[in-house]
Amino acid sequence: MDRRHFFPSRYGAGLCFGLLLATGHAGAQSPRAPVPHRRAPSFTLPVLPTAPASPGLSPAQAQRTAYHQAHVAPVIRGLRRQVAAVLSAEDLQLVDSVQAQMRAIRRRAAPLQDPVPGGNPPALPPSGRHALAQLRAEHQQAMARLDPLAAKHAPFLAALVEELAPERARWLRDLAAIPRPELAADPTRVSDAQWIDHQLRPEVLLISAAEVPATTRRPSAKQR
Structure with a gap:
């Protein structure tokens, strides 16, 4: 998962802009979480770990990726x-x-956020920081467009998440048993609970519905 600058958001979901806007696989390498006093976006395009683990992963990281692929991703x-x-x-x-x-x-x-060789985001001149600020504003405006839809379907979405609570607890127990030595060197990485809870946010579930194939998701005229 790319590590990128964080976009502030009124939802405070605790995930970075890279997790929000990049499509990819979230099991191989967890994205960074923001520092406590900063807030990050709540919307995401699907970032389920569906690809084979990278050959560069440690055994524990590969085990974590495999667990997400087998248990978490299908349910989400x-x-x-x-x-x-x-x-x-x-x-x-x-x-x-x-x-x-x-x-x-x-x-x-x-171009403003993709890591340069070495894995870090590029250093931005003032013009680049201004452009990034403009994109943050556009991102927040896009999020606001889903507010009425989240309110409209709030009971249904809340029921889905509540029904999943026992399974979520099992995931976290199982994942807690898999070592994460990278956390010692980089404690800002997103935790399993943060990542899973982000996927279960109402706004994230709604925006992710756009990834469901049209032949699967759209009711027929008779059903309407």
């Missing part, structure tokens, strides 16, 4: 399908539009 994808199935055509049109906006922001942010 199932939740996204359930969310997509209850959204109206108008809801889905909004979700698709917001995700397209997110992709456009990500493309424009990539």
